[in-house]
Amino acid sequence: MIKKLLLLCLLFVSACTYAETIKTDVLVIGGGASGVSAAIQSARSRVKTMLIEQSSWLGGSLTSGGFCYAEANRNFPSGIYGEFRKRVRDVYKLRLGYDTAYNAPLAYEPATGAAILKKLTDTVKNLTVKLNTTFTDVKKDGTGWELVILADKQKTTIKAKVLIDATELGDVVSKIGVLMTAGFDSRGDTKEALAPQNATNQIQDISYLAVLKDYGRNTDHTIPQPDGYDPSKYTCLQKADIRKLLDAAKLPNDKYLVNWDGCASQYSVTGEDLQPEHRAETFRKARLHTLGLIYYLQTVLGYKNLGFADDFNTPDHLPYIPYIRENRRAAGLVRMVLDDIYTPYSRGSQLYRTAIAISDALPGQHYSEAGVPHINYPPFPAFSIPLGAIVVKDQDNLLVTEKALSVTHLVNGAVTDPAVQMTLGQGAGATAAFCAFFKTTTQNLMPRVIQGEILDFGGYLMPFADIKQTDPAWRAIQQIGATGMLKGAQRVSGNRADILFMPDSTVTTAEIKPYLEEIYSRSFIWFNQEKPGQLFTVANIISYISNMNLRDPKNLEDALQKSWKSYYHFPTEFKTDRPITRREFAVLANRFFNPFARKVDISGKMVN
Template sequence: MEYPGFLEEHLTTQVAGDYDVVVVGGGASGAVAAIAAARNGANTLLLERGACLGGTATASLVAQWVAFFLGDTQVVRGIPEELTRRVCGKGGSDGFHRYVMGEAAGTPFPLKVFPFNPEIVKIVLDEAAADAGVDVRFHNFFARPVMEGSRVGGVVTESVDGRRAFRAAAVVDASGDAAVCAAAGVRCDGESMAERHERQPCTLSFRLSNVDVARFRTVPSAERRRLVLGGLERGELYWESISFVSTPSGYDAICLMSRIRGVDALSNAELSRAEVTGRQQVQSIVRFLNREIPGFEKAILAGLAERVGVRETRRIQGDYCLTEDDIMNGTAFEDSIALGAGPMDVHSPGSTGIRLYAPPKPFEIPLRTLLPAGVEGMLASGRNLCTTREANAGTRHMATCMAIGQAVGTLAAIAAASGRTPRAVPVSELQRALARDGALVRRADVERRDAAPAG
């Protein structure tokens, strides 16, 4: 594509604040990172381009946290577990449920998940951040990092106030897209032209009201599959799934059934197209559900996600790259700071299918995957950590992102308080702080709990 040229700008930007820790992105990982940093004594600013915390869980209506459990073994505790209790306390969920992923696709995969009402999650996260003393600024778009040589010393944002700079001793990139890392010159994977056109599909989720969920649950899975294949053949459905999350009332269904292929979510034009295509797909899906699926006859479209859900964009290059072999073999890492449970679910870019792999045991996530190569003063958190593409499908679940967030926020606070860079803090210091705060850091923590006598 030919660009018409460049415009040279000379900007004088007002410095609007000095913080210990600035977190960019208030999704699953960023919200928890900010809460952890503030609880560990850091003066913390959380910048979010949208109007709520929760990220994909709330703004994109992906209303179930996966990967707290592997089978019946709990692998994530600490702040994320506390949030599940707070959500239940407000009636936003009735706790963990068993769920079968990929049922209609003929690849059933049982999981223990935490479904929730995303509107309650927004409120819980507001309150948890306020209780911790986090300064949350919505409608704030990260524009560029403030660089001091190879050290990140803050960020510049755009908001209704105009362009503003915020200085920080430590910056956390929890944007999902590694937006801060990429702008700071960190090399990232997932940016080549080939990868940009081979992305896993995006999904625009939607909420239906007036659904008889109990009636739908009585439909045998073979019958569901037959109906779905018919819908696919007629071009009314877009992938092999009737995937929905039900809220505690049992009369709403939050559906993850659209599938928008060939979208590079690092292109504004393509993202814009994806939103429109998503809304077109939703119309067709709702018509199909009303006509064909028991329990959905009287369903009404009650809401569309504020923005399309994006499964993959950039992954940073860090001090270590976690691989699918690490996940499947359960590689032990001295610098493990969180545990993942998977599964690795890779949505095929070019077809309607999904590939699922289950790690046999909880896997360890080393701190080095979160330390962006070549820069200081910055940490990555959540989906954009350093992994292979396949491994990312196992680490991107929200409970894992939240566990990573707790580790990253805690480390950022320790670094800021002691005048060290995050990389200079011995990992044992972080591991001790995380254990004190109830997080599970290494597989041995889980095995010890499993072995402990009940009571």
């Protein structure tokens, strides 16, 4: 009798466990660079958030994938990515030779990065993190979502108002059946002049990276010969400067990151190779390719002193996951194309006005397969990533990051860098929190409200390289820049182009007049009456503000003169007859007539 009762109790407990349902405002699937950042921002935005990660580490490519030498966005310590950078540097700053310059690449050991992210998430209220947890099913639940997750062989149902697919390969949106594309888009489809004539299924190579350690000159750490080893695959390294390659990605504690192009650690794949049914075999072959590289380095090239570091608890000491540069891209409310990067101000859509993140990464072209089109990109500018690219089309409250972002193939290579994804994740988290907090859906997004939240937490909207976050005018310039009233300018340097605000340059009447007349009906009358000269002066803006705000011009002039340096921190002298600088105009415009408050839609067009 007692045994039967115990059995019934066990069955009852099991049934209850299986039937358990948890409700949350925002559910993030995938604890990679973007997923961690999205979850942190969502929780900080005062909504209940849950993060699900299938492995035991947070960080994805930044940690589990071994991508621990981050060069992208190093001029932009944006929000949560800036926090991560600071914490990494605090760990290593006392190490001899560790580079702590403002824009130095971020180098760290993978386990250290994962521990920092875990500690960071542990301190965030409203956030629950579940590691070693997978999702098995997903379906619509009204305007929200219902998922079944599996942890410790126990199934749990999660109901969420907003769902973020931050998996490395877009596994959630794929399971839902969202329209997705992979490989090169055709020129006829995207209207990009650099796109090939015909679409292909070829995507960028994946790479199993390797973290090696120098164990000393007379040591031998040669690994066993890998299965299928073919030395001819690595002959491109015969003429390479191996020491230069190693030093280019030197990590703390005499370690080196091997992430070499060409015949080295790259492994060619197509979109089909990364489908769930083919993924395990593809990854197995890619691992063997990198192991062959290490064996070649040790035996043919003579670097026996270089052996695997103990960063990853795997049988072959390679990372837990490969570094994946591209996969299938979801159809979003907008699709970002190359012209949104090269000529953002002259397009019908003004997507930069809806910016939620920035990137200064160059578009990768990592193909070891012969015959893949090579794109001759002009110098590539830093750019903003628009809100509509993370919002899945025809699905309420479903957002995407990582490789499923709604961009073209030619843009993709500049947005999937893990440092960029961490910046993007913050924007996704703020967007999800907006929907949950205001009890609305992605059909009713308000870009300016979401952008304000991102700015509140130190995130960048505009990639102005000459305005640091410590600048007192930083937020005003970010907001004015996002309106397009004052536009950034490109400064080419080699194969890239910085975007500059040029705060000390003077403002011309021609550049601000069209915008002011568009958003303020009384501007037309003011310009006809005042007839400002070619250069807009301090006196002009005093007159304009007093006219718009119905404020006595003399009182306004006196107030500005008193607060010019003490409150506004302007380095210049207060003189009404001189041309006004872009810094001064941005700060005063932002305060007195606040164009950033004007609503814009998902395409960046102003809403009356």
